[in-house]
Amino acid sequence: MVGANKGIQIAAKAFAYVVLIIVVLCMLVPYLWMLSSSLKLNKDVFTFPMQWIPELPRWSNYQEIWTRIPLGTFIYNTAKLSIIVTVLQILTSSFAAYAFSKLNFTGKKTLFLGYIATIAIPWQAYMVPQFIMMRSMGLNNTHLAIILLQAFSAFGVFLMRQFYQSIPDELCEAARIDGLSEYGIWARIMLPLSKPALSTLTIFTFVSTWNDFLGPMIYLTKTELKTIQIGLRMFISQYSAEYGLIMAASVVSIIPVLVVFLALQKYFVQGVASSGIKG
């Protein structure tokens, strides 16, 4: 009986491994294919059966893309936008969240409920009037438009407040008695304690700004202002048969996100887990 049970357990484990390995392959193969194709001549990309490791890797693909499209400009624009938006988002969100979780003032509940209510409203539902408004302010075809529409989110305030709620009030009280101002408490106590939440917000914001497609598509029509997503899309439309180059540009566009993700992923996974569900 016990032996049979052991057997079932081993079989179940084996089954789990087989399924997981198959899924891992399904997830990884497209990236490996991307990498492999980015080092090939166009005519070799689709040879069948697949050649995973090109005989003569064409590193020149990676040199050529910079001359075919202003890839450097695109990456610079995207990095600039992503970093500015992320910094603003972190500062203003954690700043507001501090008041919502540790201070008392008239209208606190109402204001916070108002914030929460807007989280549920999809941006796509008001992107048109937002665009009209921005254009009337003369912000069409400026990076400022993208920064302004992404830097102040209710979600960020919500996420930071959730975390600040778990920091005991006594800590702030003690600091007040020691004569620290509210701003000092935020800077010296709250910020250092909220690394996990800040990392989560950083990844969320950085990744979503880096990968944003619709925003830049609406606001940035001048080539020199475009971001990597729009630029890459433009390149694919123009040179649809340059398979090797498209894949090389794709690899380049993914690398920054991969670096940020791997550096902060431990916190990110925690953050995703805690942002959704309050256990």
Add this chain to the structure above:
Amino acid sequence: MQNQTVIRNHPAKKSGMSKKAKDHLVAYSFIAPNFIGFAVFTLVPMVFALILAFVKWDGANPMEYVGMNNFIRLWKDPTFHKALWNTMIYTVGVVPLTMVCALGLAILLNQKIFGRNFMRTVFFFPYVASLVAVAAVWNFIFSPTMGPVNNILHALTGVPIEELPRWAADKDWAMFTVVLFTVWKNMGYYMVIYLAGLQGVNPELYEAAELDGANAWQRFRNVTIPQLAPTTFFVLMILVINSFKVYDIFINLFAGADNQLNDSTRVLVYQIYNTAFRSLDYGYASAMAIVLFLIVLGITLVQFQGEKKYGQ
């Protein structure tokens, strides 16, 4: 519990303001930077969207109030119906598949598995990887005549390549392809949420069930599923809402150099985008946006009811 009250004896500050007013000022100063930006660039456009839905406007000529006309137009507009229908089909495809895959993987990864963290990272990564790049790869891999998928299918089944599905290029298979792609790309995110839910299940419940002689399936059926109900509910809502907001996946998987989608792949947000930015029919586009908002609002209200029921 005594001695809990902290007595604060601040020397009265030499200023004309009362302590309370000062505290308020400080609190508002914390909120102001975010709130002002948020009010101007989010709240104002939201109100503006409501107004726009009842006018006719091309952005140049004066606005003209048309009452419910935009909505009556929507009611009769076959193009809009098709877009709504496509969005629903997509949602019906994506939601259950993603949930099953995410839950299944979460359960497998919730055991002592060698390489667990590595796998979790691999499953999650497509969610954050740049969509334009991964859509391009998919289009190559699923390319009708040259792509490895059809070549492998041809080698395995012997069916001539011409007779195999043309995936994204085939109006009968387009929706299937985009659903498959979406599940592949986003599954990892929902898996992480499920993993968090699984870690929240009290292990004593499993032990008790085991003592009562429940086998693995019964334990899953009677402990895991009910305990995960709130998580499942949350995942379901987010999935439905995100499916209704879809736009960029379709543009990157189906649109050619002209950025246009055809009849079988036009979705709701694409329709809004086109009506506003190509036809310059801002009022009509806003009416469509209000419909999208109402759908999402409806789902959110259902979620509130559900949360009450499951008592989060």
